[in-house]
Every structure is written in structure tokens, then in C-alpha cells.
Amino acid sequence: MSPAPALAPRPSAQQLREARHQLLDTGAVTAGLIDPALQASWQRSRAFGLAPRGRMPGMPHASAAQLARALEHRHALVSQARPVMEFLSEQIRGTDSIVFLADSQGMLLCALGDDGFAERAARVALRPGAIWHEQWRGTNAIGTALVEEAAVVVHGAEHYLERNSFLTCAASPIVDPAGQTIGVLDISGGRRSHHCHTLGLVRSGARMIEHQLFEARYGGGLQLRLHTRPEGIGSVTEGLLAVSEDGWLVGANAAALAMLGLPRGMIGAVTAERVLGIDLAGLLAASGRTPRLLRSLPREDGGALWVRLDTGRGSALAVSVRPVAAPAPAADALAALDRGDGTMQAVVARARRVVDKPIALLLQGESGVGKEVFARACHASGPRQARPFVAVNCAALPETLIEAELFGYRPGAYTGAGREGSPGRIREADGGTLFLDEIGDMPLALQARLLRVLQERQVVPLGGGQPVAVDFQLVCATHRRLRDEVAAGRFREDLYYRINGLTLQLPPLRERTDLPALVDALLQEVAPGQDMQLAPEVAAAFGRYRWPGNLRQLANVLRTACALAEDGDPAIGWAQLPDDIAEELNRPAAGRELHDADTDLRQQAARAVQQAVQAAHGNLSEAARRLGISRNTLYRKLRELKGLA
Numbered sequence: 001m002s003p004a005p006a007l008a009p010r011p012s013a014q015q016l017r018e019a020r021h022q023l024l025d026t027g028a029v030t031a032g033l034i035d036p037a038l039q040a041s042w043q044r045s046r047a048f049g050l051a052p053r054g055r056m057p058g059m060p061h062a063s064a065a066q067l068a069r070a071l072e073h074r075h076a077l078v079s080q081a082r083p084v085m086e087f088l089s090e091q092i093r094g095t096d097s098i099v100f101l102a103d104s105q106g107m108l109l110c111a112l113g114d115d116g117f118a119e120r121a122a123r124v125a126l127r128p129g130a131i132w133h134e135q136w137r138g139t140n141a142i143g144t145a146l147v148e149e150a151a152v153v154v155h156g157a158e159h160y161l162e163r164n165s166f167l168t169c170a171a172s173p174i175v176d177p178a179g180q181t182i183g184v185l186d187i188s189g190g191r192r193s194h195h196c197h198t199l200g201l202v203r204s205g206a207r208m209i210e211h212q213l214f215e216a217r218y219g220g221g222l223q224l225r226l227h228t229r230p231e232g233i234g235s236v237t238e239g240l241l242a243v244s245e246d247g248w249l250v251g252a253n254a255a256a257l258a259m260l261g262l263p264r265g266m267i268g269a270v271t272a273e274r275v276l277g278i279d280l281a282g283l284l285a286a287s288g289r290t291p292r293l294l295r296s297l298p299r300e301d302g303g304a305l306w307v308r309l310d311t312g313r314g315s316a317l318a319v320s321v322r323p324v325a326a327p328a329p330a331a332d333a334l335a336a337l338d339r340g341d342g343t344m345q346a347v348v349a350r351a352r353r354v355v356d357k358p359i360a361l362l363l364q365g366e367s368g369v370g371k372e373v374f375a376r377a378c379h380a381s382g383p384r385q386a387r388p389f390v391a392v393n394c395a396a397l398p399e400t401l402i403e404a405e406l407f408g409y410r411p412g413a414y415t416g417a418g419r420e421g422s423p424g425r426i427r428e429a430d431g432g433t434l435f436l437d438e439i440g441d442m443p444l445a446l447q448a449r450l451l452r453v454l455q456e457r458q459v460v461p462l463g464g465g466q467p468v469a470v471d472f473q474l475v476c477a478t479h480r481r482l483r484d485e486v487a488a489g490r491f492r493e494d495l496y497y498r499i500n501g502l503t504l505q506l507p508p509l510r511e512r513t514d515l516p517a518l519v520d521a522l523l524q525e526v527a528p529g530q531d532m533q534l535a536p537e538v539a540a541a542f543g544r545y546r547w548p549g550n551l552r553q554l555a556n557v558l559r560t561a562c563a564l565a566e567d568g569d570p571a572i573g574w575a576q577l578p579d580d581i582a583e584e585l586n587r588p589a590a591g592r593e594l595h596d597a598d599t600d601l602r603q604q605a606a607r608a609v610q611q612a613v614q615a616a617h618g619n620l621s622e623a624a625r626r627l628g629i630s631r632n633t634l635y636r637k638l639r640e641l642k643g644l645a
């Protein structure tokens with residue numbers, strides 16, 4: 001039960017049975033008989049009205065459709081966890097054990113491991129779809145790890161329900177970069193398969209998943225990597241901090257919080273400079289001169305903390321970190337988006353007229369056309385440029401989490417809420433810009449709450465408390481036609497008028513006339529100073545192609561091509577292009593005129609998605625990369641395809 005139980009002598013099954021009887025009879029256990037954490041968990045199980053013996057009727061179990069929906073909602077977690085689960089199941093092969101991933105409510109999402117044991121486990125509902133929250137199953141590794149917010153082992157008769165006493169289980173919570181517990185990694189096996197290193201395995205596995213989640217969310221931005229040893233930087237044990245372009249701490253992993261002695265609730269509430277006591281702008285400038293520069297910071301205990309600043313693709317953003325000298329001239333960030341296409345020119349000109357006014361912007365356009373890039377440029381070109389830019393993807397989170405993420409919550413406001421509470425993204429955006437991506441996917445109940453915030457300009461965290469005044473510029477984006485959503489009753493009309501001070505429609509790449517200039521600019525960005533160019537036949541094929549993933553796809557293709565190019569290659573020809581895109585560009589259909597009919601477009605999109613998923617052998621991250629769209633967008637498209645079928 002305790003976080004390091006391998007060293008503590010565990011009570012025998014007989015002692016445990018006696019202790020449980022005592023608990024049931026008297027409501028308490030003689031001190032010292034069992035671990036206090038186990039006793040607390042048993043007390044909770046008892047308070048839930050669970051009977052240790054016999055069958056428990058009415059246990060909740062998700063239907064296949066509910067499980068599929070849960071997997072969809074937790075797509076980011078599941079896809080980052082999958083490779084780690086495969087790795088762990090290799091390590092425990094032949095030990096009568098299974099690796100499980102559960103969500104923050106204890107619902108088992110997926111399992112990998114020994115088929116023979118899976119059958120036995122299924123008899124006690126240890127299989128995907130079952131809910132192993134303590135409320136339903138009493139003391140068990142998954143449910144107890146969620147309550148304790150720590151890695152635990154629950155062995156044999158320590159399980160509150162006697163029918164589970166043939167199991168030995170080790171579980172570790174998985175915490176996202178914002179400090180929220182979003183799931184649990186667990187290894188369960190037959191009691192005899194108990195091994196004292198299993199807890200270490202799941203704990204390391206959970207850290208690996210957290211690392212991946214962090215990289216996926218903040219890999220392109222400003223990151224600080226920390227370790228007590230210089231060689232630990234870059235390893236799975238490093239501490240990670242994500243810093244917004246104006247210097248606020250917006251994400252952290254558990255290792256970083258432990259190294260800095262910071263509670264999770266400080267994420268979003270302090271600047272990196274305050275946390276580390278460093279001059280971030282100075283470090284940024286020094287890291288620009290000497291990439292991968294390591295700095296050591298003295299610690300209170302006399303030791304040192306090693307720090308490396310990585311700017312990712314956010315290096316351009318990083319120049320606005322306070323107190324870097326003069327901000328860029330007001331219109332520059334927007335001007336950089338104008339590469340000569342007439343439609344873009346007009347859109348940029350209209351945006352420029354309103355960026356210094358409190359007018360809500362609504363950006364519409366296909367996935368990957370650069371809506372977020374455009375929103376950031378508006379922020380960087382406006383009077384709030386020195387304050388935070390906070391982006392929230394309304395399609396990426398389940399309804400309950402968006403609510404907490406946006407409005408914040410008080411400690412213990414809902415099951416799974418962190419102990420520290422959170423100010424919420426709206427408050428983080430105070431003084432700056434709040435960017436609500438995929439606003440068309442926001443559930444109706446939340447639309448009502450958002451409308452109230454926009455009308456009253458104050459926010460009340462989940463769980464109650466005093467309203468807090470907020471002041472932010474609102475920019476929303478969606479790939480949907482919001483007017484149609486309003487007509488269909490899926491989007492509130494009053495909210496539509498609130499967020500739509502000015503609508504700007506960003507053109508798809510295939511309709512832009514500035515492709516060569518965009519390619520040059522992107523090549524400069526991904527291979528600075530190398531003077532890379534496209535070979536004429538490739539440039540011509542690029543011009544004919546319809547770029548379903550728009551600028552995101554183009555940027556990915558060029559980035560990969562530059563990486564594949566050898567020193568001395570004069571230009572990007574067919575040989576430097578990834579095979580899948582070369583094949584796409586050479587397909588006769590790539591050059592054909594587009595049909596206008598909506599259904600035809602949808603069929604083409606469906607085919608492209610199916611082909612990419614097949615080519616990536618079902619790996620959705622890889623398929624999204626091939627298509628040049630985000631994983632969220634791919635997920636949405638798969639959902640739409642299911643709806644069409």
C-alpha cells in the first residue's frame with residue numbers, strides 16, 4: 001500500500017483477515033497491525049457500504065459503445081500509453097500478468113498481456129469497460145492509487161473484496177502537464193506472480209507516459225529541462241517545465257514539481273523566473289548563442305540544479321519573453337502572414353484594423369490553414385502582446401474536464417479534482433488573449449457558462465467561491481460553419497453573436513496563390529541559412545496538389561524533406577521527399593480539378609483518412625502525421641466517417 005512497500009514486511013493473509021473482521025466489527029483496527037494507508041482505504045471501502053464477502057450486484061460496467069466513446073475522449077492518453085504498455089508487457093511476459101490502463105474514474109480502457117491470466121481476471125471483471133474506483137471495488141491498486149494520488153501495491157488479501165484476493169496489483173497515477181490526474185497504469189497478476197520490482201516498473205511506465213504527454217503538448221514551445229545531474233537532462237527522469245511566451249509556468253511534470261518543491265496548483269499561477277530565480281530573457285539569449293547550454297542553479301540544500309532551455313519551434317515566440325528589450329513593431333507578426341495572396345492580404349488588413357480594439361474575432365477555415373498561428377499573430381500585434389496568450393482546444397477534452405480547465409476549480413470540487421485546485425485557463429488569460437480553438441465543439445451546457453463569463457466579465461470556479469473579475473481579448477476558431485450549427489440548434493445564437501465581433505475566413509492552401517513564397521519562408525524556417533529550394537518538377541507537383549492538411553501538411557513535408565536531404569544536395573527533389581507524399585504527388589488525381597459537390601469532397605477525405613490509417617497500421621499518431629493534420633482532427637474525422645457509414 002505505501003509508496004515503497006517492497007521493503008516493508010507485509011502482514012500474512014491470516015493477519016489481514018483478522019484485521020478486516022476487527023474493522024467490520026468495531027470500526028477500527030489495532031494500531032500497528034496493518035499499514036495506516038491500507039487501513040484508511042478499508043475504512044473508505046466500508047463507508048461505501050461494500051461487503052468483503054460474496055458477490056456484489058449492480059457493479060457498473062461500460063457498454064461497448066461507452067467504452068469506445070471513453071477511448072475516443074482519452075485518445076491522447078491512450079495513444080501515448082500504448083507503446084509504454086507494449087514495452088511493459090514484454091518485460092512481464094510469461095509471469096501470468098496483464099498491463100492495464102485506466103482513466104481518472106478508474107474505468108479500464110485497455111489491457112495487454114497474458115491471455116491465460118486474462119480469462120481468470122475477467123471472472124472478477126478485471127477487463128476493459130469495468131470500473132475499479134474504490135467506490136465499487138473497495139481497496140484495489142487502481143482505485144486506491146487514484147485516491148492516494150501515489151503509486152501503490154495491493155497484494156492478495158489486502159484487497160477489500162475477498163473475491164479479488166487471488167490478485168497482486170501495482171498501479172501508478174498518470175498526471176498531465178497541467179497537474180491533473182488523467183489515468184492510472186497498472187500491472188495485475190496472480191498472487192504468486194508478485195514481484196517486488198513491479199511497482200518500480202509501473203511507476204517508470206507512468207513517468208514515460210507523462211513525458212510523452214508533455215512532449216506532445218509542449219514539444220514545440222519553450223521548455224526548461226531540469227535535473228540534479230547534468231547527464232540526467234534529456235533522460236526520462238528529467239524535470240520538465242513549459243513556459244508561455246510571456247514567461248508564465250504553464251505546464252510541469254511530477255519530477256520538476258518535486259525538484260522545485262512546488263505544489264501542482266502553482267502551474268499557471270507563477271512565472272518561471274520566480275520559480276527558478278533566473279533571468280529567463282538572459283538565459284534565452286545565451287541559449288540562442290550556445291544551443292543546448294546547461295546552467296547550474298544553486299539549491300537551498302547546497303546542491304545544484306542543472307537547467308537547459310529548449311525553444312523548440314517556439315523560438316520565434318520566445319523573443320517576447322519579458323523583459324526582452326523593445327517589442328516587435330505592432331503590425332509585424334500579422335504582416336509576416338501576408339505572402340502575396342490576395343485573400344490573405346485582405347484578411348490580414350481587416351484583422352489589423354481591429355487588433356487594438358476589444359472586438360472578439362472568429363477565425364474560420366479548414367484544419368491546418370493556420371488559425372492558431374493567425375490568432376497568435378493578432379495577439380503579438382496588439383496592445384496585449386506582453387500578457388499571456390492562452391490556447392484551449394474545446395474538442396480535445398471531455399466535457400467535465402473542459403469545464404474545470406476553463407473555469408478552474410476549488411480543491412476537491414469534483415471526483416478527480418487535484419488537491420490544490422486550479423485558477424483555470426480563463427483566469428490565466430487575464431490581461432491577455434484567450435484563444436478558444438474548435439469552439440463549435442463546445443457542449444451546449446458549457447456554452448451557457450461561457451456566455452455568462454463574457455457578459456459578466458467574471459469567472460466562478462467549479463465548487464463555488466467568490467467570482468473573480470477577468471479581462472481578456474477573445475479569439476475563437478472553428479472548422480465548422482457556425483451559422484449552420486446555430487440553425488441546427490447545436491450552437492447558441494446569443495453566444496454566436498458575442499464571439500463574432502468580426503469573422504475572418506482563412507483560405508485553404510489549394511486556393512492560395514502564394515505557394516512558392518510560403519515554401520521559401522518555411523524552408524528558411526526549417527533549414528535556416530541553407531538556401532534550400534524545391535527542384536522544378538517538385539515545385540510543379542506541389543502547385544497541382546490539393547494539400548488536404550493545408551499549411552500544417554506543407555510544413556511537415558518540408559521539415560521531413562530537409563531532414564532527409566544530404567549535405568550538398570542542391571535542391572529538394574523526389575529523392576528527398578518521404579515516400580508517401582511522393583506517391584500522393586504523383587497520383588494523377590492529385591492534379592485533377594476538384595469537384596464542387598460536397599459528397600465528393602467528403603468521399604475523397606474519407607479515402608485519404610482510411611488510406612493513411614491503413615498505411616500507418618492503425619497507429620493514429622502516425623496516420624495524422626502522414627495526413628498533415630492534428631490527431632484531434634483525425635479523431636474527429638474518424639468519428640464523422642463512422643457517422644457516415
Ligand SMILES: Nc1ncnc2c1ncn2[C@@H]1O[C@H](COP(=O)(O)OP(=O)(O)OP(=O)(O)O)[C@@H](O)[C@H]1O
Nearest residue numbers: 337366367368369370371372373551552555630633
Ligand atoms: N503562416 C504560416 N506560416 C508558416 N507555417 C504555418 C503558417 N500557418 C500555419 N503554419 C503551419 O501549420 C501548422 C498548423 O497551424 P495551426 O495550428 O495554426 O492551424 P489550425 O488551422 O489552427 O489547425 P486546426 O484546425 O487543426 O487546429 C503550424 O504548426 C505551422 O507548422
